[in-house]
Amino acid sequence: MTSACFPRSVLSVSRQEFGKPEDNPHASGPPLQLEVIDGTLPADLYGHVYIVGPVGSVAAEADSHSPIVKPSQDGTTLLYNGEGMVYRLDFDALEQGVSLTTRIMKTPCYYADLGTFYDPKYQGSQNSPDLRFKNLGISRVSGRLGLRNQLNTAFLPVRFAEEGCDRLLVTWDMGRPYELDPVTLEAVTPIGRNDEWEPATKLISLPFEPPPPFQAIQTAAHPCFDPNTDGGQVVTTNTGRSLSNLLSQIIPIVAILRSIAGVQSTEKSTVPLETAVGEYHTPVETLWAKLKHLFLLLLQFLRAIVEFFVGNFLDIIIWDGKGDFKKWRIHHNGRPIKIKQTTHQIGLTEDYIVVIDTAFKVSIEELLPYLKSHKAQQLEAWARKILDHPQLANNDIYIIRRQDLKEGTRIVEAKKAVIPYEAAHFSVDYKNPDDQIMLHFSHVCAWDAGECISLFDFDEFATPAPEKERLYGVLYGPTDISRLGCWTINGRTGEVGENPQLVMDLELTWGPAIASYRTTSPYGSPDRLEDIYWGCLGCWDDLLFPHILSLYENYPYREVGLNLIQQITQEGRKSNLLRLQIERDRQNQPQRLSIADSYQFPDGYYVTSPQFVPSARGDRSTDGYIVCIVHYGEGDDPQTNGNEIWIFDAGNLQAPICKLAHLRMNIGFTVHATWLEKAQRRTAAYCIPVKEDYQPIVEKHSKEIQDLFQEWVYPQKELPVG
Incomplete structure (x- = not known):
């Protein structure tokens, strides 16, 4: 047990790119050669680990x-x-050490953000709108340009049958996946043209105006790849929601609050003072302009009423790596499927696609703009409290039979199953004998990935100045113990098996967030999972606040009472890495789940982004290594910045066998990782030209937006390094 503070090192991160000049001319320097600060590198460690996180x-x-x-x-x-x-860790030349290459995923909206932030002519005047992007909770949004595609969540390695090298996709829940070059790390092309995707809502566009260039595309952050079907298939989702879709309310809510209360931007402008002075002064409106504005708002409201009934959809997309999408709309009982949260992760078996309404919500209150005055903050805190809601406690699961996805068929029926104990991440066995689908869950019970610590957890006028930096933006701690579970569903009928296997541990299973395991190939799910490695948050006293306790006060599947939760959190539970073992019977059905091995990190240490790296010494599910990022301290350690790379023997987690660091390596919060045996330059012909993709939308917009694309987006204009 520990009462140590959560490491503040996770709050800071370097935006510097490191790489070879021939691969990245904008890099600040060559790849970093990491130093072994403890232990030794295993001689049979090989390949390349890719990690992604927001900066x-x-x-x-x-x-x-x-x-x-x-x-x-x-x-x-x-x-x-x-x-x-x-971040790419190279283990392919261990005699020379381990190198680290880094690069930001620069999509077209990145250059639009850069241009509008630094160029005053896009920052608004009496005759032109402010095009700049603003942070709104989980998203970064421009009222005129749309939503940033941040590509900060996960990867998907793929290899199609006719190709001789691996390809790598990088993903986010609210944007098109992109393909990056495994060597240069450049984001090369989106997967699918703009017109092949359907936006999550049409309400984000204004009446009588074209849709914003950067539309809100809701998809799976964890798409799937099947190397065994038709030479290889990428499978993902495209979903939309009606008025209940939170994102449909971004623009109206922001506009209303800005006009009523006035917003002070928390982002400093770099333009000259005389240019920026009038930035937030609203031009005097004529009566006609006011009437026109009122009419447009009324029209938006009427359209919202219509959208309330017709906006829901779930599409399955299949892509062959070279051509256009194949798409099917999925119904249940003859009606469009309403995804209430996200399809953060999907599963793929030999015969079925599994789509779950996962426990990763985007809340209205997280997207409210920051109001400076005390009265305005009180109003906003009230609004957040009223609008906030817990994540769904059950998993709505939709099962699509792959053979129903036929050419010429537009609508396909899904079976539905419901499993208790919410989950954001799960895995499936690829084999589904007798139509039995095996699902492996991290049940993050009453632990909400859509809720984080904010200034509204503190009364600025009553709370004394903090001794330590506040953990703004960090997820709250769990308000119940998590479970690890294994369930079967009959894919043909949707019937849930009667004997699920569940395991929990009062020392270990607190916030199992990121999983990794050995695959038979790096491209698809194993036929049967045997061992799954989970990185767990633990319990930290400075991550538990009254707001999150109140939100989950009436959680229906509570295992540990709230009073005991607070006691456990005050005592502390260490962040840990554990191995879940799945023992099977003669019919290969899960017979017993057990935590076969674990490592509890020292007091004040936090683990993220664990990745299994196979070893050549054997092909068992524990033959290999776990590479992960570890945070500790305030971020002021001059040698490590409070973040290190730790390596464990996957067959024995009792202690790390090697630790790596570099004085210029400053890694913040990271999410998922993946592994490739070889990093080879991209040779695929598939590429969507940026101008060809965006110009049909851009040419319908104002002169300012067209100018922005011509000057910044299409030429991919960068600021000088340094």
């Missing part, structure tokens, strides 16, 4: 006057709001 935006860099930024310091921005930085 804030150009605004965060300007605020800090340094490439070392604190993206969530405004008190309302979540830590995982930020452009994705890909």
